[in-house]
Amino acid sequence: MNAKMEINNLNFYYGDFKALKDINMKIEENKVTALIGPSGCGKSTFLRTLNRMNDLIEGTRHEGEILYEGQDIYSPKVDVVELRKKIGMVFQKPNPFPKSIYENVAFGPKRHGIKNKAKLDEIVEKSLKGAALWDEVKDRLNTSAWALSGGQQQRLCIARALAMEPDVLLMDEPTSALDPVATLKIEELIDELKNNYTIIIVTHSMQQAGRISDNTAFFLMGELIEFGETKKIFSNPSDKRTEDYITGRFG
Amino acid sequence: MSNLKLRKLKNKIFHGLVLSSTLFALIVLIVLLSDIVMDGYKWLSIDFFKNFTSRFPERAGIKAGLFGSLWIIVITASVSFPVGVGAALYLEEYAPKNWFTNIIQINISNLAGVPSIVFGILGLGVFVNTFGFGRSILSGGLTLALLILPIIIVSAQEALRSVPKDLKHGAYALGCTKWQVITGVVLPYAIPGILTGTIISIARALGETAPLIMVGAVTFAAFTPESIFDSFTTLPMQIYSWTSRPQADFHNLAAAAIIVLLAVLLTANALAVLLRDKYQDRIKG
Ligand SMILES: Nc1ncnc2c1ncn2[C@@H]1O[C@H](COP(=O)(O)OP(=O)(O)O)[C@@H](O)[C@H]1O
Ligand SMILES: [Mg+2]
Numbered sequence: 001m002n003a004k005m006e007i008n009n010l011n012f013y014y015g016d017f018k019a020l021k022d023i024n025m026k027i028e029e030n031k032v033t034a035l036i037g038p039s040g041c042g043k044s045t046f047l048r049t050l051n052r053m054n055d056l057i058e059g060t061r062h063e064g065e066i067l068y069e070g071q072d073i074y075s076p077k078v079d080v081v082e083l084r085k086k087i088g089m090v091f092q093k094p095n096p097f098p099k100s101i102y103e104n105v106a107f108g109p110k111r112h113g114i115k116n117k118a119k120l121d122e123i124v125e126k127s128l129k130g131a132a133l134w135d136e137v138k139d140r141l142n143t144s145a146w147a148l149s150g151g152q153q154q155r156l157c158i159a160r161a162l163a164m165e166p167d168v169l170l171m172d173e174p175t176s177a178l179d180p181v182a183t184l185k186i187e188e189l190i191d192e193l194k195n196n197y198t199i200i201i202v203t204h205s206m207q208q209a210g211r212i213s214d215n216t217a218f219f220l221m222g223e224l225i226e227f228g229e230t231k232k233i234f235s236n237p238s239d240k241r242t243e244d245y246i247t248g249r250f251g
Numbered sequence: 252m253s254n255l256k257l258r259k260l261k262n263k264i265f266h267g268l269v270l271s272s273t274l275f276a277l278i279v280l281i282v283l284l285s286d287i288v289m290d291g292y293k294w295l296s297i298d299f300f301k302n303f304t305s306r307f308p309e310r311a312g313i314k315a316g317l318f319g320s321l322w323i324i325v326i327t328a329s330v331s332f333p334v335g336v337g338a339a340l341y342l343e344e345y346a347p348k349n350w351f352t353n354i355i356q357i358n359i360s361n362l363a364g365v366p367s368i369v370f371g372i373l374g375l376g377v378f379v380n381t382f383g384f385g386r387s388i389l390s391g392g393l394t395l396a397l398l399i400l401p402i403i404i405v406s407a408q409e410a411l412r413s414v415p416k417d418l419k420h421g422a423y424a425l426g427c428t429k430w431q432v433i434t435g436v437v438l439p440y441a442i443p444g445i446l447t448g449t450i451i452s453i454a455r456a457l458g459e460t461a462p463l464i465m466v467g468a469v470t471f472a473a474f475t476p477e478s479i480f481d482s483f484t485t486l487p488m489q490i491y492s493w494t495s496r497p498q499a500d501f502h503n504l505a506a507a508a509i510i511v512l513l514a515v516l517l518t519a520n521a522l523a524v525l526l527r528d529k530y531q532d533r534i535k536g
Contacts (some may be wrong), residue, residue, distance in 0.1 A: 056423060058348065087423035096418035097436060102359045108425035111435060157421070164425055 004029040004168060004190040004198045004210075005050065010064035012042075012049055021222045023064075026169075032190060034197045034213035034230065036071045037205060039244070043202040044092075047170050050200065051087040057061070064144065082147050085112065088161035090171040094153035096145035096160070101128075101137050104145045104156055108164045111151070123163050130191050131159035151182025155189065171201040187212050206246055210234050218242045287513075291506030299507060303473040304489060313508050315472040316398035316489035319388070320457060322476050323485055326392025327399065327456050332449055335403030336397075342404070343411040344433060347494075370398040371465025380468050386467030389479040394462050399452040406448025411425040443530030450523040454516050460487045477515035486512050 005027040010019035019042050027033050035043045048054045064070045066121075070208045073083055083110075096104050105124045110157060113220060114120060124141070128134040133155040137148070143158055145234075154174055161169060175183040189200060190212050203209050209216050209230065216230040226233060237243045254267040302312025338359075345353040374394030384390040414437050422432045461484060470492035484492075486508060493505035 051424065053420065053424060056420065081428055083426075085426035091417065091421065091424075093417060095415070095421045097418060097421065098440060107422070107435065110426070111427050111431045112427070144536055160421075160425065 002029045003027060008065045008067070008111055010046075010049065010062065010066060012045055012054070013060060013061045014045075015059045019222050020049070020062075023224045025097070025217060025224060025227055027152050027198060027200060028215060029192055029198050030196070031138070031214040032194050032201060032212055033215045033217065034209035035200065035202045035217050035219060036204075036209050036245070037219035037225075039204070042222045043219055044172050045210065046200055046219070047089075047172050047200065050168070050170055050249050051082075051084050051086050052228055053089065055197050059167065083147040085164050086166055087168040087170060088164055088166035090154070092173045093177050094150055096148070096153050097101045098144070098146055100142045101145050101156060102141040105159050105163045107160065112164070127159040127163040128156075130162045130193070131155045132185065132192070133159055149182070151178050151185060153176060154182070154186060158186075158189065158193075166197065168200065171199065173202050176204060180203055183208075206234075206248075218245060220245075261363050284513075287506045290503045291508075294504055294507035295510065300511075304471060304492075308334050308498065308504055311493075311501075311504055313486060313489055313511060314409045315475060315484050316486040316508070317511075318386025318390075318475040319468070319472065319483040319488075320485040321373075322388045322479070323392045323395060323463075323482065324453060324457055326388065326479065327395040328449070328453055330393060330396040331400050331403050331452070335400050335449070336445060338400075338404045339407035339411055340433065343408050343427070344437070359401050359404050363405055366461075367398055367459055368461040368465065370394055371462030372467045373397065374462060385480065386469075386482050387480045388476055388483045390466045391463050391468060391483060392479070392487075394466050395456040395459060398459065398462060402455070403449055406444045407441070408454070410448065411437060413444060414440045443527050447509045447523045447527045450519050450526070454519040454523075457516060457519070458487055458512065460491050463488060464491075466487050486515075 003026040007023050007025040007027075010020055010023040011018060021166045023046065023125075035046065037043055045054065049066060050073075054060050054062075062074065066074065068083070068087070078080060096205055097107060099107070102124055105127050109120060109123050110135065114123070125138075126135060133152060136152060136250045139177045145153065148156060154177075158174075175186050178186065187208065190201065193199060194214075201213065208243075215228065216233045217227040218233065218237075218241075226237060226239045233242060234246060237246065274380065298310045300317065301314055302310055303315050304313075305311040305436060342356065342359075346355075357522050374390055374397065378384045378390035378393050379386060384393075403431045418436050418440065419432055420505050422436045427435060467482070467483050468488045470488055472482070474481075490505045490508045490512065493508065496502075
């Protein structure tokens with residue numbers, strides 16, 4: 001197996017509170033890895049360590065290492081701006097900027113120095129196509145992104161992340177604010193995207209994890225209880241707590 | 252049942268009370284305004300805007316005051332706006348959360364409540380005397396800038412704080428630097444709120460007299476300023492000077508000048524509201 005990211009003995013603290021305890025995990029390239037577990041168990045915290053978004057929260061610290069292509073992302077040699085270009089993120093609540101659809105997608109590339117209009121047009125089209133949104137918005141690229149439906153906004157946020165040509169995509173419950181139809185669209189999209197990207201997705205829905213992921217990690221109170229192939233975890237978990245969770249006995 | 256009736260009665264009484272206090276405020280305002288308009292409107296003419304003040308009421312006008320106010324306000328705005336927004340940005344986005352920042356914050360909030368005459372004394376000591384700017388437009392403008400700076404900072408901070416975290420994080424996640432997040436997301440979102448606060452503060456500065464008396468605004472000016480080192484009068488100073496004369500005609504002149512001042516202030520406030528609504532619509536799309 002080809003590990004895109006490797007997490008070794010990771011502990012994470014909010015002040016004195018230890019939110020992640022000795023996590024070890026290997027993220028496979030071009031696969032979908034699902035993070036499941038009851039709310040408050042540390043899924044989002046873990047996801048945010050992977051592109052160092054936790055740096056934005058005061059009073060946090062970590063121990064252990066997170067290797068991305070063999071390099072510890074917390075090493076002083078790593079520029080966090082470069083890191084976040086490579087490891088994109090989609091949030092729980094769609095958060096398009098209060099700008100036009102076009103400007104939302106072009107936002108990242110513009111700020112990383114691409115000024116050529118034709119080149120930007122090309123990136124916008126490619127990214128919107130990649131997020132399966134192009135056909136719905138191609139005639140109104142200059143209208144406000146906030147006028148789109150929730151599902152469209154979330155796909156726009158995916159397009160915005162794709163525009164940076166990332167390597168890894170982190171998604172934190174990207175469908176929890178969406179209706180079933182919009183959810184299905186995003187799930188289909190994720191299945192499509194994994195051909196070109198490594199995807200790590202937090203989900204509160206076991207069915208969703210079962211449908212879209214190749215590997216699943218089960219978290220409980222900051223600990224990684226079980227990690228392995230989704231098929232195996234769902235059919236024959238080795239830990240009793242995993243079994244209890246996926247059969248709905250708690251959570 | 253009687254309990255319910257009592258509660259309903261109480262409710263009615265309270266409703267009546269708050270309604271009558273609103274009406275009272277409104278009536279006082281209407282009486283004041285109509286009194287001023289009745290006294291002043293006959294004196295409003297083209298010449299009233301083109302003439303300097305004079306010993307003869309029929310020849311007196313507000314040209315010196317209008318130009319003085321304009322000069323002052325340009326200085327006040329061009330100093331207080333960038334400094335105020337800069338300070339607000341520092342406090343909201345950069346300053347570490349420690350006791351020192353806290354002290355600065357508390358001081359700024361307190362300064363917003365300091366009487367304007369105190370800023371006048373400060374302006375006299377610092378700008379007029381120590382810096383040697385004299386009794387000039389520059390001293391007046393800087394003094395008023397200091398006066399409204401705390402208000403601009405506090406209102407700009409509120410506007411910056413209203414920017415959703417989601418949006419900032421969205422930009423950070425695209426690999427933006429802090430400066431890019433500020434210019435690309437934070438400021439565009441907050442600017443209507445910042446401008447609204449600034450315009451309202453500047454409108455307040457436009458109506459001030461006390462600090463300008465301290466830094467030596469003149470009351471009888473038959474000239475328009477030509478540089479920031481010239482002496483000056485302002486519209487409120489002109490009003491003040493006319494009302495302190497014994498002749499009734501000058502009191503009416505003052506009323507006419509008040510109408511002009513009120514028109515300017517109301518326009519500024521309307522502009523602030525318009526700006527806010529327009530941008531709010533745009534943001535909501
Ligand atoms: N910014 C924060 N400051 C302090 N504690 C936090 C913060 N964010 C999350 N936590 C705590 O860390 C734990 C894990 O939270 P989180 O990662 O959001 O869980 P999940 O995403 O699995 O619901 C929870 O106990 C939560 O209260
Ligand atoms: Mg979460």
